[in-house]
Amino acid sequence: MEGFQFSASVRVRFADTDAQGIAHHSNYLVWFEVARVEFLEHFAGGYQRLRDEGIESLVLAAHVRFDAPALFDDRLRVHTRCLDVRGARFRFEYAVERGVTVLAEGWTEHGTVDARTLRATRTPEWLRSAIAPASAGEPRPPRRSG
DSSP states (O other): OTTOOEEEEEEOOGGGBOTTSBBOTHHHHHHHHHHHHHHHHHHHSOHHHHHHTTEEEEEEEEEEEESSOOBTTOEEEEEEEEEEEETTEEEEEEEEEETTEEEEEEEEEEEEEETTTOOBOOOOHHHHHHHTGGGOSOOOOOOOOO
């Protein structure tokens, strides 16, 4: 997907669906987390590295816009990128795709805090450097399906 250099695979489980056979909206935030954790593993040594360094990453805000439903047994790609790393904040953007159809788009905003005190602390330079190659270039909006 244009503008994204990383994606993770998810499969819609029966337990993810509602009475209409559609993936419940709350699952998208779980799928965002799956992609975010895999992104950090791929580019920065994993979320555990943050924790080992005494840093936690808290979700400050989240947004999802739904365009088409995901259904039981769909194989999805959750594209993700990390942008706007400034001070103690950064933002992940996501696009959930089935084949070439974009089902949903969204973002999560995060803050880095000291694990002991939960006080805001600058995003570590090693993390900034690790994710920079994955976020290089001008961010472009995901392509839209017709």
